[in-house]
Each structure stands twice: as structure tokens, then as C-alpha cells.
Amino acid sequence: MRHRLLASLLLMVAGHAGAADTSAWDKAVVEPAAARLARPTEVQYNWQEQELAMFVQLDPATIQQREYDDGSTPMSEIRFEKLDVDEWCRAARSFGAKQIIFMLAHSGGFCMWPSSTTQYHIGNTPYKGGGGDVVKEFAAACRRHGINAGFYLWLPHPSTAAVDNSLAYHKLDKVRTWEESNRVLATRVEEVIDRLGSDLVTEIWIDQPIKCAIGDLIARRAPRAVIFAVGSRDPLPTIRWPGNEQGRVAYPAWSTVDKARLMSEPANQVEADRRQAYGNENPDGDYWAPFECDVPLHEHFWHMRPAALLHRRTTEQLMECYEQSVGRNSFLVLNCAPQADGSVHPDDLARYAEFGAEIRRRFGQPLAKVEQVASDLVTLDLGSPRTIGYVDLWEDYRHGHRIRSFVIEGFDGKSWVVLFDGTAVGRRMLARCEPIAVSQVRVRVTGSVGTPLIRRFQVHAPAGAR
Secondary structure: OHHHHHHHOOOEEOOEOOOOOHHHHHHHHOOHHHOOOOOOOHHHHHHHOOOEEEEEOOOHHHHHOOOOOOOOOOHHHOOOOOOOHHHHHHHHHHOOOOEEEEEEEOOOOOEOOOOOOOOOEHHHOOHHHHOOOHHHHHHHHHHHHOOEEEEEEEOOOOOOOOOOOOOOOOOOOOOOOHHHHHHHHHHHHHHHHHHHOHHHEEEEEEEOOOOOOOHHHHHHHOOOOEEEOOOOOOOOOOOEOOOOOOOOOOOOOOOEEOHHHHHOOOOOHHHHHHHHOOOOOOOOOOEEOOEEEEEOOEOOEOOOOHHHHHHEOOHHHHHHHHHOOOOEOOEEEEEEOOOOOOOOOHHHHHHHHHHHHHHHHHHOOOOEEEEEEEOOEEEEEEEEEEEEEEEEEEEOHHHOOOEEEEEEEEEOOOOEEEEEEEOOOOOOEEEEEEEEEEEEEEEEEEEEOOOOEEEEEEEEOOOOOO
């Protein structure tokens, strides 16, 4: 009853926020009942607050019109004469991304900086007269544009190592043992962070990492970075892959998992992928590792080639990705595939801008909202009947997954109508509902660990409203 009385004092009128009861909030935060819950680190919290990132995938495979570099491109033909890292940053900012993850060495082993680990690098090509270092350029551009940096490295596989998944790639890095592989990876991480700066790095993505052993190095050199490394135990991943490259995760998506599941050694990379994928999370798990959803702008094409241009996702398809990733307590990474000359196709640039504009149009001006309420019942008063199409609930996930079940209802003038019935909230639960004219909207938390901490509750007009 105390919570319901509190909620009645927090009614929203025409979208203007009421005064939050800070004393009730402060008391709820330290409740013993919720002390056992797993919680994000500051690094994980800062990363997820970004919502969106852009991935940049460019190497000799683009010139070859392939997905994986086969080493067939002569070094003299790797020119990237129109590569513009500022263009990448402008594209990222146009759709709201606050981080760019740059693929620096994929399975082919070509390094986008002059690396001491190989002769197969940008410094031995005609790019900028042989004096190019794309990682340094990337770091400078990110700082100019106020964007955080992430980077992707493939763990080199020894020539005798079996291929344990469906990828058909060429082992162009000449390493003989897993120990040598780790030395190469460690050197590359050091070289990259020397160029980027530890303060700029907010994500490190290590592909095929089940034999990885560089956790101490990453902890020392990149203390602000989350780790995406499916199957690794050194470092242990702090974000997870949902099991698809479609930019979405099923609902509900909890950020917690049993640590023992991540710590046990998988038989191969395929098994490691399955262990992290959607369906293995547990709201009472003891380890916090939220999902990162990745998706190419061109369906099924991560590298640019002419056929990719026929498969560019529409703005509406990108919005579905946003709603089913960011709107399901996850993070979204959208790929950018520059052309063989290094430039981004102008129609891709336009689509990124259209995506960002639609996010702002749809969700930038809620019809009503309330913030920071510690209660199991919160009501928004819209003043008069308004047609809504989205309900949008945020939990203060710094204090764990407290909300376990809830119902959102709208008052249509005669009765309360159920708009959404859910479980997980986490950072954000964004759901479409059938357009309906209502004068009030409320959330009733029907199951929780301790008092629910509602960071924000808001509603939006239908997708097609102008």
C-alpha cells in the first residue's frame, strides 16, 4: 500500500515530470533483499549506456570481393586511396553511435598498421606512399569527433590447428603453436593500444579466442574496455553474443549468466558459441554479461562488393533491429563496409543518416514520462486521450535485475487495457503495442527482488505518426 500511495503522488500531466521521492529511492537502493543480485561494473554500465556502435570491416578481402582474405591480392594493389576515417566518424554520429569498432586484423592476418608481427601490413603497401598507419588515423579521428574506439583482432591459428566451425579461411599468419599465437596476439594488442591510447578503448573483440591467454595484459592496458570473446576464459568475456548476426535478441534477454558456464572449457568454438547464445542466461545468475547484437547493413555481406548493394537493409528493418536489441536490454553494432578504394558508398551514408533520424523521430519526444521512482506501481496521466504505439520501461540496472514480471496497462475511458505483459527490463524494455487512445498508462510490477527501481517510464506515438 505504501508503494501505491507513493505512485499516486507521481502522476504525469501532459508529459511534464513530477518530483521524485529521493528518500524512498535511496532507501530502496540499499535494501538487503536485493543485495545478492549480480550487477554491472562501471565499465559495463558506461559501455551499455552508449546504446549503439558502428563496426568497420575493410581489408584485402574487400578488394577480392570475398568475406575472407585468401592472400591473392598483391601488396602493390592494396591502395585504399579514398579511405577517410573522418567519414567513418560522421557516419557513426549520424545514427547516434558513440563507439566505432575497427577490424584491425581478420583471419587473413593483414594488419591495418605497421606491425612487427608480420610483413603483411599496411606499411608495405602503396597506401600513403608506404607511410600509412590507419590505426593512428582512426584514433585521431575518434578524438576529433568525440567517439570511443573499439578494435577487433583474430586470434591467429597455428597451421596445424583444425578448423572447428563452418568458416573457410586461409591461415596466412605463419604460427606453429598456440603459445606462439598468443605471443603474436599480445604484441598486436600492445601495438594497437599504443596507437589508440588506453583512455579511448571501450571494447575489445577477439574472434575465435578459445585458446586465448592475454587477460592480464588487457586488464592492464585497457581498463575501460568490455571484452567480447566467445569461449575465452583468459580474458573472461564481459559481454555476450546472442547467437545470430541479425541485430536482435529474443525476449526476455537477461544480462546475467552462471559464471561456471563461461569458465568451463568448451570442446570447440561451435560449443563456445552455443554457451553464450540466447537461452543460457539466468535472472539469478552470479555473473553480469549483457548481450551485444551485431548486424551488417547489407544482409549477409560484411565486406563490400557489388552484390551487397542489392541487399541494403531498409530504414524500417534497421528500426526493427534497434527495437529488438536496444529495446530488449541489449546493445546494437551496425556494420560499415567501405568499398575497395576505402570510401563509404554514398547510399550507405544516406541510410545511416535516415536510421538516426528515424530513431530521434520515433523516440526523441515521448508523449509522457516519469523518472526515478522506487515503487511497484507508477502511473502516467496524459491529460486527455492520446494515441500511443510504444511503451518504454527502463530499470536502474546498476542495482541488478530487480524487476522479474510486470504489466503495462492503458485507461481507454472505460477500463484498463493490457498493453504489454513482460518479465525482463534491465536497461530498457521497448515494446510496440496496437495503437490505442488512452488518457493514462500505468506499470504494475507483479514480481520483484526488493523494491523496483524504475529509472524511466514513458510512452510514444505509433511508428507512423507525424
